Amino acid sequence: MNLSKRIAAFATAGLLAGATACPALAADAAAGMQKAQVCVVCHGPEGVSGNPAVPSIAAQPAQFIATQLLMYREGRRKDAQMSPFAANLTNTDLNNLAAYFTAQKLTPPAAAVDAAAAEGGARLSQQHNCVQCHGPALLGQQHIPRLAGQQREYLKTQLRGFKAATRFDMDGQMTSAAQPLSDADIDILANYFAGMR
């Protein structure tokens, strides 16, 4: 039985005995960079993704990165590829990874957005109150992710998941916000966000 299965077994029983939590040490971006070697295989060098389906994690808010990794570890957010990577990370690892990736520059590959899509995206992101939480430039804050420059297929998958209520959502905010979006709206918003710098 590997460690994550053992933890899951204890969690099911409602008991986790004898696990001594390590005192948290100051977040260490250099240690995070060492841990990040396995992340960048998919997420791209320094967390700048070149794969439309894989999100960039460079320049995301540190609290967002640490929270999502924790939710993968705890089994609340689930992904066949991500969940096993998160399973054995300590809170110190998560804070270190967050410190490293938040400090990287997001230099997204050129994403062609035509003028009509850009205008439609700006209008929709106002209409659906994206800017109220994600910030006026959609750069994210605290536990709320940066959308500007994110990979478009990843964004579409997330928005469709929120609309279907299948995507992990801490307080129901995004599940609610995604309900009025049509498939066409989702495509326009994803294109618009992906094209932002």
Added chain:
Amino acid sequence: MQVSIRLKQLHPGFRHGAGVLAASLFLSSVWAQTPPPAAPATPAAPPSWQQGRSTEQATSTLHPFAPLFTGRASSELPFDKLKLPPGFKIEVWAEGIPEARSLALGDKGTVFAGNRNLSDVYAIVDRGGKREVKKLLAGLKAPNGVAFSKGTLFVAERHRITRYDGIEDRLDNPPEAKVVIDNLDPTSQAGHFWKFLALGPDGKLYFNIGAPGNIVMPNYMQAAIHRVDPKTGILETVAYGVRNSVGFDWNPKTKELWFTNHARDWISDDLPHDTLHRVSRKNMNYGYPFCHQGDLLDPEFGKGRTCAEFDPPALKLGPHIAPLGMRFYSGKMFPAEYQGNIFVAMHGSWNRSTKQGYNVMRVVIDSQGKATLKPFLDGFLTDEKGDPPMWGRPVDVLVMRDGAMLVSDDYNGIIYRISYKK
């Protein structure tokens, strides 16, 4: 069915839709060949913290602040900003307790700390001036409430209260949970589902069931404080019209119950006040959802009502200040003027453009019973217009046997100790 329970828990603002989804997942796994017809689209309710907003408020940028769920090292925190009256000192007592919420003290000195969004209960043991932090229980449902009596730890989850007997001798091998009372959350309610838990002088367990949204008509179990006798399991309601209380204690002299209460959001920056209440007789009703702070009729539910129908608060604490844990001080360490004071942990406002709270205050009650609010621990709030405005958030206060006071901080996962020396 594991899946359906999880989904409901994860989408508190969308419980109907999630229930439909969970049911369809369950069905599809059982009868894979005959997929159920597509469920009709159910409009998702807004998250409960947004419920009750006006149309104009839909563009508000105000939002609750999420804790740093992985905790933060005390070495990263600006302790020099913390201020206390002369003679008092604050230090880090224990760290690495992610989302440390309510506190309880064991007979042998173990401190227990619960979680709200996370699912664990921690035990912190003092070993010769060094604290050992153990994750004691895991995989629970919002175990915010912890209480201790005669060797037993009681834990309030969103749906039940359980007991762990002889726990301090078994911190590395805790016993199975025994259920004191179950089915406290039959509707898997959104909103205020986390519970505070405390043992009264009558040996009964007192706990809240909060309102299932910001401003909604509660059912007969909700927006109330209840008590259950752990010997018999008999349940009684102690106070009505309480939107959400996450802290209570008994006056050591009069044995009367006092509690803090969170008022509704989205009326204005300055209304209504959060409140402190005294329970002096049976069946008192403090007004929710009809009347707030004893003298403010609700714009919607207050129609045709009057605040004279309800019991006023003992003290208004401030709009959106978010009072959580409160304890009477009867320790031997602090100066005489602190005897009988109530210490209140103010988690701090989010639904207010200029932030306040994020501190510990004390309530002084004079011989006429008049209550006055005074500052005590300040300095977590660093920018009242900032987002976030603070670097730490007090949740509970706990008086230790030596008279020192612990303060939990769920934002950083830290417990502080406040002591006094002449």
